[in-house]
Amino acid sequence: MPLSITSTRxxxxxxxxxxxxxxxxxxxxxxxxxxxxxxxxxxxxxxxAAGNRKLTSGLAKQCRHVMKEDLREKRAGATxxxxxxxxxxxxAHRSFANYKTKMIALRRPDGTVAASERTMEKIIxxxxxxxxxxxxxxxxxxxxxxxxxxPPVLLSEIQHTIPSVNSRTARGLDSMKxxxxxxxxxxxxxxxx
Numbered sequence: 001m002p003l004s005i006t007s008t009r010x011x012x013x014x015x016x017x018x019x020x021x022x023x024x025x026x027x028x029x030x031x032x033x034x035x036x037x038x039x040x041x042x043x044x045x046x047x048x049a050a051g052n053r054k055l056t057s058g059l060a061k062q063c064r065h066v067m068k069e070d071l072r073e074k075r076a077g078a079t080x081x082x083x084x085x086x087x088x089x090x091x092a093h094r095s096f097a098n099y100k101t102k103m104i105a106l107r108r109p110d111g112t113v114a115a116s117e118r119t120m121e122k123i124i125x126x127x128x129x130x131x132x133x134x135x136x137x138x139x140x141x142x143x144x145x146x147x148x149x150x151p152p153v154l155l156s157e158i159q160h161t162i163p164s165v166n167s168r169t170a171r172g173l174d175s176m177k178x179x180x181x182x183x184x185x186x187x188x189x190x191x192x193x
Contacts (some may be wrong), residue, residue: 037066 033041044059075096082092105113106120114120 033067034070037063037070040066 040059040063044056044063047059048056075093078092078096079089082089105115106123107113108123114123
């Protein structure tokens with residue numbers, strides 16, 4: 001993003017560090033990907049905005065392929081640098097693998113973009129909460145005259161289920177697989193137990 005000198009100076013005439021850092025970071029971002037990849041990403045965005053799903057999916061597939069090739073080239077370059085410098089190639093592979101892709105923005109269903117981490121976490125939490133609510137149906141309880149809630153299951157079933165939920169191996173009436181149960185937050189598991 002090109003910045004003019006007037007936009008990077010404040011009223012006192014000194015440079016605004018944030019604006020300069022923003023300009024430098026955008027240059028770094030553009031240097032990470034080759035121009036061919038950036039052009040494909042730009043085309044995919046234009047076609048996606050036009051609404052052509054078939055062409056968009058084809059361009060998305062090309063983008064994934066080109067990005068995978070770029071990653072292979074970067075890894076080979078990092079390995080070659082380590083070999084030339086006489087450093088450990090295994091350590092170079094490991095350090096390259098430690099770099100994670102970070103989500104910097106999230107597009108909401110209405111089309112707006114959220115860039116702050118807190119907002120992205122909130123959107124993801126709402127999505128999975130809605131997904132959980134739509135797939136898990138908790139049974140309703142009948143309240144007797146004494147005020148006690150009587151569940152429609154036997155006590156022996158409850159006693160058998162609690163240890164298996166704690167070890168996260170249970171498969172209940174909702175057909176949740178143990179793998180999904182392991183991903184549940186401990187607060188929810190403790191509430192069920």
